[in-house]
Amino acid sequence: MSYEDKTRESARLFERASQVIPGGICHNLRYFPPYPFYVERAQGPYVWDIDGNRYVDFWMGHYTHILGHNHPLVREAVVSFIKEKGFHFGLPNREEVELAELVTALVPCAEMVRFCSSGTEATMYAVRLARAFTGKKVVVKVKGGWHGASTDLSVGISHPFDVPESEGLLPQVQEYVRTISFNHWEETERVLDEVAEDLACVIIEPVLGVGGFIPADPDYLVRLKEKLESLGALLIFDEIITGFRVSTGGYQKICGVTPHLATLGKVLGGGFPIGAVAGLRDILELGSWRKAKPSRVLMGGGTFSCNPVSMVAGAVVIKYLVENEDRVYGYFNDLSLYLRKKIESEDFGVAVRVTGIGSLFMIHFLKDGASREIRCAEDVIEKTYWDIRDTTFRRFMASCGAYLVHAGGAFSLSHGEEHINFLVEGIKRFCEEHFE
Template sequence: MNHEQSRSLYDRALSVMPGGVNSSVRATQPYPFFVERGDGGHVIDADGNRYLDFVMGYGPLLLGHDLPEPVQSAVQQRAAEGPMYGAPTEVEVELAEFVRRHVPSVEMTRFVNSGTEATVSAVRLARAYTGRDKIVVMQGGYHGAQESTLVEGEGDHTAPSSPGIPPEFAEHTLTLPFNDAEAARELFAEHGDDIAAVLTEPILGNYGIVHPVDGYHETLRELCDDHGSLLVFDEVITGFRVGGLQCAQGKFGVTPDLTTFGKIVGGGFPVGAVGGRSEIVEQFTPAGDVFQSGTFSGHPVTMAAGLETLRYAAENDVYDHVNGLGERLRAGLTDILADQAPEYTVVGTDSMFKVVFTRDADGTQAGGPCDAGCTQDPDCERFETCPKTGADVKRAETERWQRLFWPAMKEQGVFLTANQFESQFVCDAHTEADIDEALEAYKDAL
């Protein structure tokens, strides 16, 4: 492939943007390709190279790059009527009503502008509502670029994971290994009366996709109930992708007190949201005293895009299509790994997928209970060795994935997320032929 234009653009970008990018995960070696446009389930770069796209904007593009006519018309109409107003519009009420109808935990919603802003607001709300300062996050979980959750360490021995964050922030953040119910009980036994909230992704989505062990979220729910803490599900990635319109909380049958959203709920435009029980969410100003505000919150173009995307998904069997393709892809990958790399693990559910370059998993998933992605099934022969925490994924062959596998897939015209950890996604514009093409590329690259 020719990449002269992308190289030239990157050279220019290095002079005006730190690292030449505006989000660190876009920095690939030796330099990223620059996208010119999207086309259904594909992207075309500045040099005219065409890629089968499984990044999907890191998750927001449930429908792909070509918006269906109802979505496109709604976006164009709102944009033509004026960029924004600094006043409420009907469409934000309609989107909030849609979310309330379909998501089990949500009675009220406050729309914001990013997943990070949503989790920042949720943490502030939980602390104010409970009158407590400490929060619990999962090791390997990700809740945006915010000081309270950018921590590393174990239990109450934590420190900031980035320069520029005062150590005092980490003092109020406790960590747990995902899927370790006993560690959760021990942490609550020691700190339960000081914990405002447990913040977790239903499925770890920024650490290779780690499925919950059966009963883990139920344990967190019980501990929060027993100690007066709030359970917060970060569904920025899984919201309206895993579990369809009910989101992952509906799929797993666990109802949190608060839920944070992003990505799909804005239909591909910048968005975030905090939803939950009315008595909690009403603590936000102006109904309550917990300050939260934003110039672009409830932006009419974003609200219209999100509402029409979800309506289209509900009325056109989108979830059946993308979930079917996801299962076809994961099952095909499982068969390939059985022949070529039996120590690696296929992960994902619904329209999410990834191959984790695990080191110590024996045997194969093919023909077993997890033959289309690891679901932490105790009857699977790999149950003891499949990844259960973020640390398990971190011990995988991350350098091989990033430096050898990702470039090999790119050269075959398949665009994957640029590291071992980020989720990959199927969209409604993908076809069975696209899945088969991707599987052939995996065979060659692995």
Template sequence: MDTNAPTNSPIIAAFAARTPGSAAAYAEARTHFPGGVTHDTRFVRPHPIAVARAAGPRKWDVDGHEYVDYAGGHGALILGHAHPQVMAAVAEQLANGTHYGANHLLENRWAALIKELMPNAEMIRFTNSGTEATLMALRVARAATGRPKLLRLRGHFHGWHDHMAFGVTNHFDGTPTPGILENLAGNVLLVDPNDEAGLAAVMAAHGSEIAAAILEPTGSTFGQVPLRDSFVHALRAETAKHGIVLVFDEVVTGFRVAKGGAQEALGITPDLTTLAKILAGGLPGGAVVGRRDLLELLDPERAAARGVEKIPHQGTYNANPVSAVAGIVTLEILRDADAIARSHAYAADLRAAMNQALVEMGVPWAVYGTYGGVHIFTNWKRLPISPTGFDPLGLGYADLKVPRGMQTVTKLLLALRTHGVDFSPWPGGPVSAAHGPAELSDTVAAFRAAVSDLRAEGEIG
């Protein structure tokens, strides 16, 4: 968000006056953490909110203010905060121990559920996070193919390890960000989303050098820049043609788009899938799942039988029993109930209601998304659009991805917080199955108030 928001803004002044406890917490945080945050997306001036507790679709800050929450644990909490069944299972497991340093029955049960739900999950390797999962998937692909290069889509996020630290919010030309080796960045090929001609050209030139192609299958940031289904099918066909390992990064979409993730919804079977977030029920945990022949490269005996050296992999908290039990309960609920469908229905209703507010207020913005996603398009390039007729597929990533530090977006998010709603900073958010009519009403009212505040400050024509 904006690092130099103007101090004479009534929106910023109102937010600051309302949140002195958060301001004090941030002042201390700045003495501990770079930028005063422990995750880049939480950075905002004058200060982020400091949350004290959360339940269901809502959370409360240290000043006692209540928010309808669309951060959702960065997308991990499709059942909402502190779901009673998940919390009871975690409490029971805590009494039995937090870390065995050994195999345990819960990891078997967790894996069996993943296999039941995720179409391509022939074998599974647990990790601690989504970043670790994408790192492992790419290492497996390189080991399996003996090839050096990776193919990515501009704007797609796959964690913060070296192969992924550019071409997401900047450095779209493929040059490395600070701390990344030029030779490493040189082995990453970037293609524009939905550019089938560009994809074919890269494949024709480098297909025999590419180990893996990785993407967010519904588009970057859970569809903020949506992908055409036809493009994903074309990528599947090209990777199969050239012997390239196709990796679906379903860290966000897994168990949210459908019980079997985006691959179920698209009818495409990737070679590997990376999972996290919902997988562990809101606790730390990730996994790589996919083809047996690929993941057997982690097996000492199977690798030796194939005459190759195994891929080493450790991880102190892999398949941690507390994360495992939270994941088990969450996946069982998603399997047996209608939580995913309810989240999709709520998101559709919210998008429609927010667009209706924009129409009535005469604001040329739009709210869009698919499945359980909500994206607020603030039309920073002032394109001739209408809220109800907006087609994000008609635009590219450079139009849809808001540049970091945009003042209008910072003020929108702060105004929404002042009026009791916390959206993720892109701006938008995933919804949960816990959101209901009260949250929809409160969110639309806050959105109307925030847009009015922006108009009063001249941020909207």
């Protein structure tokens, strides 16, 4: 059955939405042509739409649900907290201290942590802290890096990377943001040298996220940290996707490079809104009320920051991950290997490559003659049919009953080999139709 035939109620709802919401959607990424399906409910690895169709979900709520949708551990903890205690106090609570203790015990750079309500806020504050701590202005980010849509970081996110991402941004602000190519040390060093005098920080996803799910070479990160320290600038890891997903201490625990600051979110909230800035005490303390203006960094705030529901849900998930560490991350590595082997053993009529780490994966359809090496977002643009991922491919896979964004996603503990088989079968059928 075609996507349109099976999603008639969603079509009607999108029509209504388009009258009252710009583009009919509140997060552009959630749109795909001709219209997205609307979700009724979610459980384990599945979501059901309002027409009653079931999808194997690889999006997992923007990669948040590491245990699966609506996991009983999280649900029971949250429901019983709300029943017994309430849901939003706007006041300090025991739960925020407990979650902060978990973060500082687990994440190598985290001597202290401050919570907010989204990853976008966290990266915005991290950059502000870096500028205040160093007394310098320039922020360097990676082409293809997504850190949320704050004014400072809305630069070089999507192709073409040198065209402004948005109207309404002041060029004077953006002058202080420069971009580098992920994993390319020579170019990175050249840019850092150019701005050396006024460099506050580099903010980088140590596993490039939507830009391609590409892990940084540990050596690249080692050099980056050394260089930044020699220039008196800070290294910020944006671990909003990788934090607690690739290990209990994020990618920094795996690669052995400890940044000065890290931002966290997604898994940390156990499926509820959250963001966090973690890092060295001296830097974080700049945000304390103990500091007076003008030496204080305005950070935090937020009506819903430290809302106890996010704190409780996050703590349940993180404790589970810690208690089952070897089994959980071992399982994800096994699934990842299974997916790669399966993709390699099939003939798709087009070269297909998988990038990622552990539970995070992205499928790339390589252009004729392109090398298989994918080391940065520009490689994805140059070497692959990237523009079909969120149009024809996403729609086709949805018609088959699987949901992916950017032809990638995240496994949860509720996913198994049968879901990967289903995914690969769908990809095969897509390639047969599309690349014939």
